[in-house]
Amino acid sequence: MAKASRPSKKRRAGRGASSANLSREIVVSTAIDILDREGLDSFGIRSIAKALGVFPTAIYWHVPSRHALIAEVITVILADLVPPRDLPWEEWIKALFVRYRERIRKHPNAAPLIGAQLVSNASVDAALIEGTLAKLCEAGFSGEALVAAYNAVIGGMVGFVTQEFALVSSDKDGSLRDPILRSIATIDASRHPSLAANAAQLVNRAYLLRWENGVSAALDGGFELYADALIAGLAATARRRN
Amino acid sequence: MAKASRPSKKRRAGRGASSANLSREIVVSTAIDILDREGLDSFGIRSIAKALGVFPTAIYWHVPSRHALIAEVITVILADLVPPRDLPWEEWIKALFVRYRERIRKHPNAAPLIGAQLVSNASVDAALIEGTLAKLCEAGFSGEALVAAYNAVIGGMVGFVTQEFALVSSDKDGSLRDPILRSIATIDASRHPSLAANAAQLVNRAYLLRWENGVSAALDGGFELYADALIAGLAATARRRN
DNA sequence: ACCTGAACACCGTTCAAGT
DNA sequence: ACCTGAACACCGTTCAAGT
Numbered sequence: 001m002a003k004a005s006r007p008s009k010k011r012r013a014g015r016g017a018s019s020a021n022l023s024r025e026i027v028v029s030t031a032i033d034i035l036d037r038e039g040l041d042s043f044g045i046r047s048i049a050k051a052l053g054v055f056p057t058a059i060y061w062h063v064p065s066r067h068a069l070i071a072e073v074i075t076v077i078l079a080d081l082v083p084p085r086d087l088p089w090e091e092w093i094k095a096l097f098v099r100y101r102e103r104i105r106k107h108p109n110a111a112p113l114i115g116a117q118l119v120s121n122a123s124v125d126a127a128l129i130e131g132t133l134a135k136l137c138e139a140g141f142s143g144e145a146l147v148a149a150y151n152a153v154i155g156g157m158v159g160f161v162t163q164e165f166a167l168v169s170s171d172k173d174g175s176l177r178d179p180i181l182r183s184i185a186t187i188d189a190s191r192h193p194s195l196a197a198n199a200a201q202l203v204n205r206a207y208l209l210r211w212e213n214g215v216s217a218a219l220d221g222g223f224e225l226y227a228d229a230l231i232a233g234l235a236a237t238a239r240r241r242n
Numbered sequence: 243m244a245k246a247s248r249p250s251k252k253r254r255a256g257r258g259a260s261s262a263n264l265s266r267e268i269v270v271s272t273a274i275d276i277l278d279r280e281g282l283d284s285f286g287i288r289s290i291a292k293a294l295g296v297f298p299t300a301i302y303w304h305v306p307s308r309h310a311l312i313a314e315v316i317t318v319i320l321a322d323l324v325p326p327r328d329l330p331w332e333e334w335i336k337a338l339f340v341r342y343r344e345r346i347r348k349h350p351n352a353a354p355l356i357g358a359q360l361v362s363n364a365s366v367d368a369a370l371i372e373g374t375l376a377k378l379c380e381a382g383f384s385g386e387a388l389v390a391a392y393n394a395v396i397g398g399m400v401g402f403v404t405q406e407f408a409l410v411s412s413d414k415d416g417s418l419r420d421p422i423l424r425s426i427a428t429i430d431a432s433r434h435p436s437l438a439a440n441a442a443q444l445v446n447r448a449y450l451l452r453w454e455n456g457v458s459a460a461l462d463g464g465f466e467l468y469a470d471a472l473i474a475g476l477a478a479t480a481r482r483r484n
Numbered sequence: 485a486c487c488t489g490a491a492c493a494c495c496g497t498t499c500a501a502g503t
Numbered sequence: 504a505c506c507t508g509a510a511c512a513c514c515g516t517t518c519a520a521g522t
Binding site for chain 1: 354357368369370371372375376379385386387388389390391392393394396397398400401402403404405406408425429433434435436437440443444447448449450451461463464465466467468470471472473474475476478479
């Protein structure tokens with residue numbers, strides 16, 4: 001048993017290994033598959049090649065580097081992100097946030113890739129930039145304030161969700177959970193009264209006190225409040241300028 | 243010339259290589275040094291060992307794993323984050339955001355580590371959790387809404403800044419800059435009018451259109467607007483509940 | 485044009501051995 | 504207790520070679 005250690009023809013699920021007929025699209029979609037099924041740790045040129053039944057170096061014919069592959073993956077995952085144009089600006093931005101979160105929820109292991117090393121490749125939809133700017137103009141922003149509002153929206157969209165779905169590397173052995181539960185069990189209620197009073201409803205449902213990420217423990221309430229508060233704040237700022 | 247390939251005693255800057263006298267603190271502070279000076283790519287067990295003039299495996303006596311080392315680094319960088327307790331809640335949260343950004347600005351290469359794989363080690367200051375909860379109670383939040391508001395604040399604090407200082411890997415050859423400039427130069431003003439009208443003030447100063455990160459191209463306006471809008475929105479939500 | 489195959493210069497981590 | 508030293512099982516990437 002164990003692993004087949006010989007170089008025998010090993011057939012694989014989905015598209016077979018055998019005689020190779022790759023393309024840029026196949027490489028990218030296989031990469032996303034691996035990302036979804038096996039996580040970020042297993043995401044790499046060599047594992048993608050293995051899944052496709054080819055040598056690692058075959059990948060380089062279709063994709064110039066790991067970095068470029070990541071950029072492609074991000075582009076595919078975030079395709080069709082922009083909400084319909086006819087929505088009022090506040091609803092449009094809310095929809096943008098929700099749609100972004102839906103995309104990440106489908107491919108949560110991509111969150112660190114997008115969030116932390118956002119490759120600003122030009123392919124990232126001019127439609128997203130245009131749409132956001134147009135809606136913020138509609139809201140009354142212009143000049144420097146428009147730039148600021150744009151950055152607040154894009155940064156705000158990516159930021160929260162990236163945290164929510166940040167990987168917490170399985171934790172099968174409870175090495176993440178146990179210290180949290182222990183420290184909660186031993187809270188000094190005189191020094192940390194608010195924490196003590198709310199510990200039960202915070203545990204595994206709040207940043208810094210969770211051992212699962214958004215996949216198994218979504219922060220729906222936090223996301224809603226966050227998005228609505230940010231948009232309401234933008235609206236107030238816009239009103240003040242007019 | 244080239245590199246000294248013999249196992250001769252090589253002395254190094256700062257604390258010498260020689261006869262080793264490590265500690266957990268020295269390992270962690272050296273790790274931060276390397277992170278700051280040489281970037282995230284050069285951040286690893288082996289490079290830290292090299293800087294200290296010891297074998298890679300010597301590190302493992304003081305730190306159990308790379309993951310745990312990262313957790314230590316984060317803890318040091320975010321030490322003393324919590325603002326003074328006497329501030330009104332809105333100012334307190336603003337101060338928290340500003341202080342967090344200052345910490346990251348000093349160690350920008352740590353942003354991806356914190357943002358994307360926030361290791362929720364219990365050592366992350368109960369003071370931060372307690373302070374945030376206390377101020378949000380002060381604002382009028384309780385129960386489920388308190389949990390949501392807490393997550394909005396923490397997620398909001400980490401999220402924007404992580405994006406702002408996300409690494410854009412040097413770009414000495416202009417491979418990031420050039421495509422952006424090219425796509426801006428060829429905007430179809432009929433399809434993307436808002437983008438065309440504001441291109442000049444957006445270039446390298448806005449998400450998706452920049453090739454430098456917050457270190458050389460800070461998004462001050464965006465951060466201010468973002469933080470103020472979020473806090474104003476929280477205040478409005480709190481008022482509605484009372 | 486597209487893939488094989490060997491090789492290079494790296495990783496983090498384990499384990500036995502030295503002192 | 505603390506570090507050396509060899510070794511293991513990996514990486515991404517380059518380059519020559521096959522077909």
